[in-house]
Amino acid sequence: MGEAADTAITLIARDGTPLAADHFAASIPVRGSVLLAGAMGVPRGFYAPFAQYLAAHGLATLIFDYRGLGGSRSGPIRSCKASMTDWIDHDLPAAMALLESKAPGKPLLWIGHSVGGQLMGFMDSSRIHAALFIASQSGYWRRWHTLRWRAFMWTAGHLLLPGMSALLGYVPKRFFGESLPAGVARQWASWIRDPEYLGRLARQRGWAHYHRYDKPLRLVTISDDDYAPWQPGEGLLALYGAAQKEHLLFTPQDTGNTTVGHFAMFRPRFRESLWDGWKRWILQQIKEKTEQNQPLS
Secondary structure, eight states: OOOOOEEEEEEEOTTSOEEEEEEEOOSSSOOEEEEEEOOTTOOGGGGHHHHHHHHTTTEEEEEEOOTTSGGGOOSOGGGOOOOHHHIIIIIHHHHHHHHHHHSTTSOEEEEEETHHHHGGGGSOGGGOOEEEEESOOOOOGGGOOSHHHHHHHHHIIIIIHHHHHHHHSEEOGGGSSSOEEHHHHHHHHHHHHSTTTTHHHHHHTTTTTTTTOOSEEEEEEETTOSSSOHHHHHHHHHHSTTSEEEEEEEOGGGGTOSOOTTTGGGSGGGIIIIIHHHHHHHHHHHHHHHHHHSOOO
16 A cells, blocks of 8 residues: 655635645545544644544545644734634635545544544534544543542643733643634633533524534544543533544553553554454445435336
8 A cells, every 4th residue: 555645735715815735635546535624733734644544544634723723823823813713614615625625525534632623613523524532521620520630620720721812912832732812712712611511602593513513433442541531532522412423442451561551552653453343344434425315126
């Protein structure tokens, strides 16, 4: 199976904002397209090895930086006006449209890491064939059961994110993979404080597509992932009320490692223990769709 090459592109968001992206074309006949929606403050390059792996198996894959982050930020971060609502309304829909234009008629799959799974419910679910969420969760601070992490999430939502945004005009990257614009940090903090988390915005929008998405959805939780443990994951799945959903729990020992956590699963060393299963599940969803669409003889 040949190596999949990536092409650096400029993704134009719905409001005309340019975003940095990489498209990994399939190195064999394309079977489907994957939008890999990343976690909060994680640069797109972190996902490049996994995107290349998917493309080598016929899954053309797009990774990109949300506005205000990484290659999609222009100018001083203090002057950046980005918000998570911008990601929802402008950035992610444009990414979906680009993938559809590059592989018309092929199934569109969604892989969301952390916040990348949270935001899918705001998208047009009729265009998404299946979704794989990895370490995704509802971020309301009381969903964490351990005192240490409940305190951490409370601090993030009530003090750290709003405080740093007010004091510095952004949240420094020592707290995340990348520095967060103030608008992103403040909106996320308001969700963390809210028992509905992003459900309040979803409800204001008639639940968007959280209640309409009725296709396969698999959530993968890692047992030593303190950022996204089981219960917050269940909280997120509850928002996707009509989905054909399943929630899988893996331990580090299942992968042959002593630790995995919230980020390491996208490292190449998990190619056989995790990536292979994720890829096979995605291809199975495509296979089933293809068989369903075949005319009766």
